[in-house]
Amino acid sequence: MATISDVATLAGVSTATVSRALNGKATVDPELSARVVAAAEELGYRPNGPARNLRKQETAVLALIISDVENPFFTAIARGVEDVAHAAGYSLVLCNSDDEPDKEREYVDVALQERVAGVLLSPTGNTDTTELLDRNTTPVVAVDRPLPERTSDTVLLDNRLAAEEATLHLARRGYRRIGCLPGPSGILTADERLAGYRDGLRSAELPGSTTLVRRSRFKAEGARQSARSLLDRPDPPDALLVANNVMAVGVLQTLADLGLRPGRDIGVVAFDDAPWTTLLDPPLTVVAQPAYDMGAVAAQLLLDRLTAPGEPPTTQTLSAKLVVRGSTTR
Amino acid sequence: MATISDVATLAGVSTATVSRALNGKATVDPELSARVVAAAEELGYRPNGPARNLRKQETAVLALIISDVENPFFTAIARGVEDVAHAAGYSLVLCNSDDEPDKEREYVDVALQERVAGVLLSPTGNTDTTELLDRNTTPVVAVDRPLPERTSDTVLLDNRLAAEEATLHLARRGYRRIGCLPGPSGILTADERLAGYRDGLRSAELPGSTTLVRRSRFKAEGARQSARSLLDRPDPPDALLVANNVMAVGVLQTLADLGLRPGRDIGVVAFDDAPWTTLLDPPLTVVAQPAYDMGAVAAQLLLDRLTAPGEPPTTQTLSAKLVVRGSTTR
DNA sequence: CCCACTCGAGCAATCGTTTTCTCGAACGCT
DNA sequence: AGCGTTCGAGAAAACGATTGCTCGAGTGGG
Numbered sequence: 001m002a003t004i005s006d007v008a009t010l011a012g013v014s015t016a017t018v019s020r021a022l023n024g025k026a027t028v029d030p031e032l033s034a035r036v037v038a039a040a041e042e043l044g045y046r047p048n049g050p051a052r053n054l055r056k057q058e059t060a061v062l063a064l065i066i067s068d069v070e071n072p073f074f075t076a077i078a079r080g081v082e083d084v085a086h087a088a089g090y091s092l093v094l095c096n097s098d099d100e101p102d103k104e105r106e107y108v109d110v111a112l113q114e115r116v117a118g119v120l121l122s123p124t125g126n127t128d129t130t131e132l133l134d135r136n137t138t139p140v141v142a143v144d145r146p147l148p149e150r151t152s153d154t155v156l157l158d159n160r161l162a163a164e165e166a167t168l169h170l171a172r173r174g175y176r177r178i179g180c181l182p183g184p185s186g187i188l189t190a191d192e193r194l195a196g197y198r199d200g201l202r203s204a205e206l207p208g209s210t211t212l213v214r215r216s217r218f219k220a221e222g223a224r225q226s227a228r229s230l231l232d233r234p235d236p237p238d239a240l241l242v243a244n245n246v247m248a249v250g251v252l253q254t255l256a257d258l259g260l261r262p263g264r265d266i267g268v269v270a271f272d273d274a275p276w277t278t279l280l281d282p283p284l285t286v287v288a289q290p291a292y293d294m295g296a297v298a299a300q301l302l303l304d305r306l307t308a309p310g311e312p313p314t315t316q317t318l319s320a321k322l323v324v325r326g327s328t329t330r
Numbered sequence: 331m332a333t334i335s336d337v338a339t340l341a342g343v344s345t346a347t348v349s350r351a352l353n354g355k356a357t358v359d360p361e362l363s364a365r366v367v368a369a370a371e372e373l374g375y376r377p378n379g380p381a382r383n384l385r386k387q388e389t390a391v392l393a394l395i396i397s398d399v400e401n402p403f404f405t406a407i408a409r410g411v412e413d414v415a416h417a418a419g420y421s422l423v424l425c426n427s428d429d430e431p432d433k434e435r436e437y438v439d440v441a442l443q444e445r446v447a448g449v450l451l452s453p454t455g456n457t458d459t460t461e462l463l464d465r466n467t468t469p470v471v472a473v474d475r476p477l478p479e480r481t482s483d484t485v486l487l488d489n490r491l492a493a494e495e496a497t498l499h500l501a502r503r504g505y506r507r508i509g510c511l512p513g514p515s516g517i518l519t520a521d522e523r524l525a526g527y528r529d530g531l532r533s534a535e536l537p538g539s540t541t542l543v544r545r546s547r548f549k550a551e552g553a554r555q556s557a558r559s560l561l562d563r564p565d566p567p568d569a570l571l572v573a574n575n576v577m578a579v580g581v582l583q584t585l586a587d588l589g590l591r592p593g594r595d596i597g598v599v600a601f602d603d604a605p606w607t608t609l610l611d612p613p614l615t616v617v618a619q620p621a622y623d624m625g626a627v628a629a630q631l632l633l634d635r636l637t638a639p640g641e642p643p644t645t646q647t648l649s650a651k652l653v654v655r656g657s658t659t660r
Numbered sequence: 661c662c663c664a665c666t667c668g669a670g671c672a673a674t675c676g677t678t679t680t681c682t683c684g685a686a687c688g689c690t
Numbered sequence: 691a692g693c694g695t696t697c698g699a700g701a702a703a704a705c706g707a708t709t710g711c712t713c714g715a716g717t718g719g720g
Contacts, residue, residue: 049444050383051676094424114379135374276606381706
């Protein structure tokens with residue numbers, strides 16, 4: 001592959017002039033500049049990124065580390081991040097941690113090594129990762145979940161309030177034994193949703209008990225098992241609050257298996273407004289998270305930090321919106 | 331951030347020794363090696379990726395450029411690619427082209443500049459892109475769609491056969507006026523699905539006509555309009571073959587709006603076995619593409635090419651599976 | 661006892677850019 | 691005409707790693 005000196009030779013100038021001409025930097029004689037451009041074109045010259053990055057000590061790349069590429073919530077975040085990053089001239093590297101702390105750590109490590117300009121992270125809570133980030137000056141923005149020590153910019157959703165609203169909504173619709181599948185313990189979003197659920201029960205003056213709560217990973221399979229175990233009880237719940245759309249698939253499959261119709265037989269609210277939720281009969285009542293906006297805001301926060309380091313970290317908390325549909329109507 | 335010479339100074343050795351010790355290369359005195367490791371640990375040293383890449387003239391990064399991160403089909407491909415790449419010690423960069431030729435070209439450009447080890451691409455058909463790739467020696471694997479000139483390794487699906495089978499299935503179930511929403515013209519997968527649809531009509535001895543075909547982008551909105559325009563005809567179709575799961579959402583919404591029940595009122599087959607397709611009532615008959623496998627195979631092909639360049643390019647064609655469910659049962 | 665060989669570690673070159681510094685020429689002003 | 695200033699382009703020094711080459715010390719054999 002052609003290098004800058006090949007171009008320089010062909011154009012009959014020095015490499016410095018090539019660099020300046022191609023980057024439109026200082027004033028270069030138009031004629032020379034034209035020769036350089038022609039030579040670069042002829043050779044199909046692409047600047048060597050690593051060399052440039054090494055010299056400039058900076059890259060125009062952001063890394064986004066999310067826990068599940070197959071979850072529409074996270075891909076929507078990714079899209080929000082990408083649109084903002086792209087508009088600012090940054091490329092986006094998307095990494096999939098699968099919610100595995102080791103994989104997360106590994107990807108953070110790669111990102112730091114490659115000297116990306118900044119990292120957007122939806123943390124698993126791995127302390128190794130935070131330690132790694134603490135030792136470095138690369139700017140980080142936490143999305144959806146905070147870093148254990150709140151030292152970075154953070155974009156969150158008010159999960160607790162959202163869960164409370166959803167629970168209250170179920171109570172107002174007359175459901176009395178409301179169950180909850182909040183996701184794995186230790187993950188803040190899950191814990192907050194559980195807390196909000198309890199708030200909701202309290203506000204509705206319903207008895208709070210732990211027997212109607214089942215924790216599992218944020219996966220369909222875990223949700224299937226949880227739902228099954230709740231519904232097999234002698235006193236099964238008459239409504240379910242489900243913590244994300246992937247789990248919702250598992251829950252709804254289980255309900256279908258058991259012949260339970262959402263709404264009439266059992267109230268269902270799930271987090272995330274996936275496109276297919278309106279296709280169900282009855283359509284699914286959801287807590288719509290502004291995922292795209294979360295990504296866009298996070299990216300903007302990161303870009304701001306790149307241009308103005310040293311500012312104190314901020315936390316932005318966005319709100320979810322309850323979208324009432326048929327699955328909470330008897 | 332600490333450099334290799336900081337480590338060398340602290341350990342009291344040369345940078346060469348540090349490099350060798352940390353990379354486990356030549357035989358290094360165990361005691362020195364221990365000192366180096368300790369020094370590196372103490373300083374939190376991470377090798378500078380750009381510098382290393384520049385010197386080694388290679389990176390352990392693959393780029394995957396897909397046209398829609400929000401389409402489960404592509405994210406499943408991404409997961410397949412990632413699993414294989416990760417196991418081989420490569421990181422994966424995911425880029426989203428949105429099916430926009432310019433964005434695709436731009437991302438290919440970035441990938442080439444950053445000197446990634448290889449590129450996996452689901453091409454939009456942009457000739458600029460192919461020209462760019464032709465001028466370079468970076469290995470490329472095309473996934474889902476071929477590059478215009480079949481010079482690269484390629485992983486495809488037998489779209490034509492799959493579409494024919496789906497069409498035949500509809501015909502056997504007694505649907506007589508089968509419509510088709512194959513996606514945009516110019517994209518090979520779309521064109522092949524259309525061809526397969528026509529094959530199917532022919533095999534079923536049904537009249538082929540262009541009046542029951544509507545082309546649109548691979549988006550829900552386009553599909554909504556197409557479906558509406560077909561169904562508003564005086565002689566509407568009694569079945570629809572839809573080219574992907576995103577479009578299927580649009581079609582199913584339109585059917586619901588019009589009060590048409592899949593299966594009974596109108597047969598529906600869609601490409602892609604998204605998780606939610608079983609939740610519908612009736613559940614959706616789909617053409618299940620082995621997306622994960624396509625990704626895994628593509629990644630393997632790319633890795634093979636990296637280790638053994640010069641082999642003639644191969645094309646692997648995988649098969650889809652028709653999964654019959656309620657939406658094609660009257 | 662000396663020579664040759666091995667082994668391990670450092671020196672220095674190298675990768676391909678960007679950017680500072682230097683220098684020569686040209687121009688304008690007094 | 692001479693001097694100072696400006697302007698543009700080249701020479702060369704980084705950036706931080708890897709690696710071929712060199713060299714010194716130690717060892718074993720003749």
